[in-house]
Amino acid sequence: MMRSAPVFSTAQAAEEAFYDAMQRGDLPEMMSLWADDDEAVCVHPNGARLVGVQAIRASFEEIFAQGGVDVRIAGAHIQQGAMIAVHNVIEKILVSGRMGTEVVECIATNVYVNSPGGWHIVLHHASPAGERSDPELPVDTSTLH
C-alpha cells in the first residue's frame, strides 16, 4: 500500500516534519517534503550548492546511508507571507567522534512555499555557526564581508 504524503497547512508543521525526517534518516518522507521545483536549492554545511530535487535526493540518500542526523532546532526567526515563509534557525547537532560526543551548531535558513498540496520546503541553506575571527579556518574568509 502506498503511503500518501501528508498535507501541511503551515510552514511550521512542514519544518517539524523536515527535522523529524532528518532525525530518523527517512528518505521517502524527506523527499515528500520538498517542492517539486527546478529552483529548489539545498546547501549542506560546508557543502556545494545543490539545485533541483534530483541532486537534493542524492545528497540525502548519501547522508542517510549513515543513519539519521541527531538534530534539534532552536532560536527561530521567521518571515511569514501568504505564499512564502522563511525560517532561520540554529541547528544543534550531536556528533560522535574520536573525541567523544559534541554538539555542533549550524545556522539554517529554510524557505517554504504554499501550494494546493500544502507547504513544502524549497530552500535549505545550512552552514556551521562560527565566530568571524576563528583562527583555525584554512582560508581567512572572516574578512570577506
Added chain:
Amino acid sequence: MMRSAPVFSTAQAAEEAFYDAMQRGDLPEMMSLWADDDEAVCVHPNGARLVGVQAIRASFEEIFAQGGVDVRIAGAHIQQGAMIAVHNVIEKILVSGRMGTEVVECIATNVYVNSPGGWHIVLHHASPAGERSDPELPVDTSTLH
C-alpha cells in the same frame, strides 16, 4: 541636505543596490536597504548569526572600515512572492592576500520583503561555497547533514 533613501519597486533592484553598497563600502546606503525589523538576520561567511539592525549595522561598520568588498554575483535562483522574495546567489569575491589575488566563492541566501516603502532586505545568509569532502576543514562538518 539629507539624501532620501531610494524606493525599490522590485527585490531585484534592492539586491543590485545591496551588492553595489557592499562593493563601495557605503554604510549609510547599506543600512538604508535593510528592513527596520527586529527579526532581521545577517550571517557573514563563517560568522555568528546577527539579529536586528543594530547588530547588523555594527558588523558592516567593521567590514567597511577596511573598504568595500570586491564582489560580483552569479547564478541566481529565485522564489518570488507578492510580499517576500528569496534569492540564492553565488558571490564571487576578489580577495588579495599573501598568495596574490584569488576569487573566493560564497553561497548567499537573500530575503527581501515588500512594504509601502518598497522592497528591503531582511535576511542575508552567506557561507563559503565548499565541497562536502574538503579535507582541510578543521572540524569534519561534512557528515553533519
